[in-house]
Amino acid sequence: MPPAALPLRPAAQPAALLVPVVLFAAAALPPLAPLLQASLPLHVLVQFPLLVAAGFGAGRTAARRRGPCDVAEAIAALLLAIGCLAFWMLPRWLDAAVLDARVDALKAASLALLCGLPGGWCWGVLPAVARGVLWANGVSMAVVMGWLYLNAPERLCTTYLLDEQAVLGEGMLILGAGLALWGIVAALRGPQPGSS
Amino acid sequence: MPADAPGREGPTPFARRILAAYIAVTALVLVLMMVLGVLMRLAQSEWLALDPALFYQSMTIHGVGMVGIAAVGGAAVMWYFLSHHVRLDARILLANLVLFLAGTVAILAAAFLGGFAGAWTFLFPLPASSGGAWESGAAATFLLGLLGIGVGFLLLFLDVARALIRDRGGLARALGWPQLFAGSIEPAPPPTVVASAMVTIVNIPALVAGAAIIVISLVNLIVPEFGVDALFAKNMTYFFGHTFVNATMYMTVIAVYEILPRHTGRPWKVNRVFLAAWTASTAMVLLVYPHHLMMDFVMPAWALAIGQVVSYLNGFPVLLVTGLGTLAIVHRSGIRWSATTTLMFIGMFGWMAGVIPAILDATIVVNRVMHNTMWVPGHFHFYMLLGLVPMLVAFMYHFTGLERGAPEGGAAPDRWAIGVFLFAGLGFVVTFLQSGRDGVPRRWAQHLPEWLLQDRIAAALSLLVLAAGAVMLLRVLRGALRGGAAWSAEA
Numbered sequence: 001m002p003p004a005a006l007p008l009r010p011a012a013q014p015a016a017l018l019v020p021v022v023l024f025a026a027a028a029l030p031p032l033a034p035l036l037q038a039s040l041p042l043h044v045l046v047q048f049p050l051l052v053a054a055g056f057g058a059g060r061t062a063a064r065r066r067g068p069c070d071v072a073e074a075i076a077a078l079l080l081a082i083g084c085l086a087f088w089m090l091p092r093w094l095d096a097a098v099l100d101a102r103v104d105a106l107k108a109a110s111l112a113l114l115c116g117l118p119g120g121w122c123w124g125v126l127p128a129v130a131r132g133v134l135w136a137n138g139v140s141m142a143v144v145m146g147w148l149y150l151n152a153p154e155r156l157c158t159t160y161l162l163d164e165q166a167v168l169g170e171g172m173l174i175l176g177a178g179l180a181l182w183g184i185v186a187a188l189r190g191p192q193p194g195s196s
Numbered sequence: 197m198p199a200d201a202p203g204r205e206g207p208t209p210f211a212r213r214i215l216a217a218y219i220a221v222t223a224l225v226l227v228l229m230m231v232l233g234v235l236m237r238l239a240q241s242e243w244l245a246l247d248p249a250l251f252y253q254s255m256t257i258h259g260v261g262m263v264g265i266a267a268v269g270g271a272a273v274m275w276y277f278l279s280h281h282v283r284l285d286a287r288i289l290l291a292n293l294v295l296f297l298a299g300t301v302a303i304l305a306a307a308f309l310g311g312f313a314g315a316w317t318f319l320f321p322l323p324a325s326s327g328g329a330w331e332s333g334a335a336a337t338f339l340l341g342l343l344g345i346g347v348g349f350l351l352l353f354l355d356v357a358r359a360l361i362r363d364r365g366g367l368a369r370a371l372g373w374p375q376l377f378a379g380s381i382e383p384a385p386p387p388t389v390v391a392s393a394m395v396t397i398v399n400i401p402a403l404v405a406g407a408a409i410i411v412i413s414l415v416n417l418i419v420p421e422f423g424v425d426a427l428f429a430k431n432m433t434y435f436f437g438h439t440f441v442n443a444t445m446y447m448t449v450i451a452v453y454e455i456l457p458r459h460t461g462r463p464w465k466v467n468r469v470f471l472a473a474w475t476a477s478t479a480m481v482l483l484v485y486p487h488h489l490m491m492d493f494v495m496p497a498w499a500l501a502i503g504q505v506v507s508y509l510n511g512f513p514v515l516l517v518t519g520l521g522t523l524a525i526v527h528r529s530g531i532r533w534s535a536t537t538t539l540m541f542i543g544m545f546g547w548m549a550g551v552i553p554a555i556l557d558a559t560i561v562v563n564r565v566m567h568n569t570m571w572v573p574g575h576f577h578f579y580m581l582l583g584l585v586p587m588l589v590a591f592m593y594h595f596t597g598l599e600r601g602a603p604e605g606g607a608a609p610d611r612w613a614i615g616v617f618l619f620a621g622l623g624f625v626v627t628f629l630q631s632g633r634d635g636v637p638r639r640w641a642q643h644l645p646e647w648l649l650q651d652r653i654a655a656a657l658s659l660l661v662l663a664a665g666a667v668m669l670l671r672v673l674r675g676a677l678r679g680g681a682a683w684s685a686e687a
Contacts, residue, residue, distance in 0.1 A: 128362075129288065132354035136400065140408040147412050147428075153421040176408075180401055187357055187397075190366015 016064070020057035020112075027051050028108035037098055040160040041168045045175065048088070051108055055116020056123075063121045074125040077118030078134065084115040089145070091156035098159045132183075139180045146172030207279045211286035217293060218272035219592050220676040223669040225265040225300075226585065230665055232258040234658045240643050241651035249329065251641035252313035256338075259316035260303060263441055264345060266580065268296060269588040270447030271352060274395065276595065277388045277454045282359040288351050295348030302341030310334025315639070317437055318342070318410075320429035324417050332417045339417075343410045349440075350403045357396045360389065367393045371478065372471035384466040387453035394478045395443045401482070402443070406436030427494055431485075438485040445547065446477070448584050449518055451591040452540055456522060459537050460529035464521060473513035480510040490563040500560060507558030511551040519548055534599050535606030535614060535668075539590035542618055546582025550575060553629060568639075571632025578625040581661070582618070589668050596675030613667040620660035627654040 026032050027050035036047040063069075069077060087093060088107055096103040123131070149169030155162050207215060232254045239246035246254075275289055306312040311330035314322040323335035357367065364370040364385060370393035374380035385393075409432035416424050453464045486503030489495045522544055531537060553575035557566055566572070593599055598610075605611055631650045636643070643651055 128358040129285070129351065129354045132357065133351070136350055136354070136404045136407075140404045140411065143405075143408040144411050144415070147408075147424070148415070148422065151423050151425075153423075180404065184397065184401065187361060188366060188368040190361050190364075190369060 016061040020054040024054035024112055040164040041171045045171045051111040052116040055112035056120035059117040059120020068125045069122045074122035077122040081115040081119045084110050095157050095159045135183045139176050142172050142176030214290050215272055215276055216676045220673055222265050222269040223673040227666050227669050229258050229261040230662045234662050237655040237658045241655040248641035253307040256313050256315050257307050266444040270444040273451045273591050274392050274447040277450050278392045281389050282363040284359050285355050288355040292348035292352040295344050299341040299345035302337050306334045306338035312338045320424045320426055336417050339410050339414050346403050346406050353396050353399050360393055371475055376471040387464050387466055388450050390474050391450050394474050395446050397478055398439050398481045399443045402436045402439035405432050409433055434485045434488040442481050445584055448587045451587050455594050460525045460531050462525040470517045473517040476513045480506050484510045487558040490560050504558055504560055533605050535610035536590045536593045539586040543583055543587035550579030550583045569632040570628050570636045570638050573638050574625055574628030574632050582621050592672040598675050613664040616660055617664035620657045624657040624661055
């Protein structure tokens with residue numbers, strides 16, 4: 001049986017909805033979106049996380065209001081989120097998002113609604129080991145992706161130059177190291193008061 | 197809570213059966229891997245005609261098999277004793293064993309059917325550049341098998357981390373940092389908890405790095421246009437490999453902390469020195485791996501310096517607190533010597549003496565001469581054969597209750613087997629070291645006539661080690677397969 005909805009302080013309700021909406025608008029609309037998409041590293045390492053974070057925040061709010069999902073739903077939601085993220089990591093679709101506004105809108109909506117939202121809604125329900133597996137996989141895949149971008153024998157995206165590809169590769173390696181460090185520090189600290 | 201959550205009173209019957217399977221698998225694989233080792237020594241001494249291709253396949257399997265089974269045995273020790281302190285999930289223990297066995301099948305097929313012989317370290321570019329000795333499919337099968345085993349251990353350590361965070365308030369608390377750094381007067385965590393936290397902290401990043409380099413190697417096998425920086429690959433591989441192997445000892449030594457006090461009637465005291473030693477080793481185990489790259493002149497000098505300095509320091513903190521602690525709780529305790537306690541002491545000796553050749557080899561100027569000689573197998577056989585294996589066998593005796601009713605000093609077969617194992621084992625590792633001192637290269641299937649005398653001495657001694665090891669391990673295997681009836685009531 002899914003756990004009951006967590007209470008949300010009335011004063012926190014507007015802010016809880018406002019933050020994801022503002023985040024989404026900032027990441028997906030001008031003037032910031034074209035600036036972010038002008039650079040491959042900013043596109044992948046800044047716009048993507050902002051869109052996912054917007055959806056994640058909305059998902060957390062939904063979990064508080066409607067109650068979190070159960071474990072089976074959480075696994076399905078996380079698979080959906082991973083699939084969505086993997087799809088938009090393909091260079092072909094990064095190009096398409098830059099060149100076609102409709103694809104870009106689809107990207108923004110899907111990263112927020114199919115990746116971030118289910119992730120935020122169900123994250124707290126996932127067993128701790130499953131969360132650990134996702135973290136570990138995130139670290140190792142960031143390293144692998146970083147290597148792929150650094151060592152690709154040719155340009156992967158037609159809309160971005162080779163040197164940006166290399167910067168993205170380095171950024172991915174730094175992301176992997178940062179994720180690893182964050183996980184280790186969190187495990188050392190243990191549960192903090194008020195954390196779910 | 198999982199359906200079969202063991203609580204904090206030790207493993208449930210379900211978990212005990214899985215642990216018995218761990219012990220049975222460990223005993224069996226140890227004997228089989230020793231057989232492969234003996235065959236290689238017989239081949240080098242020209243007493244056995246072994247196709248060089250088969251020699252290198254056997255060397256690959258011997259290496260990966262010994263590393264894997266040391267980890268399986270160590271995990272059994274850690275899980276069994278830790279389950280008395282935190283609630284672990286036996287289903288994950290089982291999943292790790294299943295993944296280990298599945299990975300083992302893939303690795304055996306890769307070597308003996310596919311011909312893969314790139315050594316357990318699978319260093320780039322060897323898996324992809326066999327010179328026709330094996331197809332890329334064999335290398336990919338080997339790497340996938342290794343990946344499966346790594347995923348199993350990752351699950352196991354994530355579950356240990358989960359349990360330590362939930363039941364002990366985080367890994368820092370499990371390491372005793374409040375007592376060490378903040379002057380907390382709360383009771384310090386038990387030694388098993390401290391050691392398990394350390395192993396978890398070092399092994400999870402190591403396994404993640406291992407998974408990344410294996411996936412990178414697989415991509416390179418399938419699409420060779422994606423090149424790999426050989427130095428990057430070697431750093432990743434040894435960060436994973438060295439840390440993972442090193443951690444097997446830190447898991448296994450938990451047996452000393454838990455079993456010796458039961459024989460001496462004195463508790464193992466955890467003080468600030470003990471906590472400081474384990475914290476220091478946590479950091480140093482993660483930093484020490486560059487001592488595997490001292491022959492790589494393109495490595496930054498500072499990294500090699502770290503490798504040398506940390507190698508000098510790495511083993512000592514835990515080694516000293518454990519060695520001195522062992523002497524302290526045994527001295528005038530009226531201990532009744534048994535096969536278990538004797539094996540523990542041999543293990544402590546092997547651990548302490550076995551690091552000395554490693555420290556010598558970790559000196560840059562020595563390493564450049566000695567690293568590709570038999571000196572290095574001399575070190576790790578000393579450390580593993582006379583350090584880790586006796587501790588593992590002692591745990592197995594304890595778990596299976598083999599010593600129940602045995603006279604002082606142990607049953608006659610055990611006394612003989614332990615004596616032969618110790619003296620033949622010592623001779624065996626000293627022969628390795630002497631060969632290294634004489635500059636005999638390691639990893640060569642065929643040796644020059646000038647090296648045959650040492651090879652033949654080693655081969656004869658290895659047969660004795662195998663015989664003695666088989667006596668002990670096959671007794672353990674029988675005890676484990678008999679199941680619950682033979683297990684000690686206390687265990």
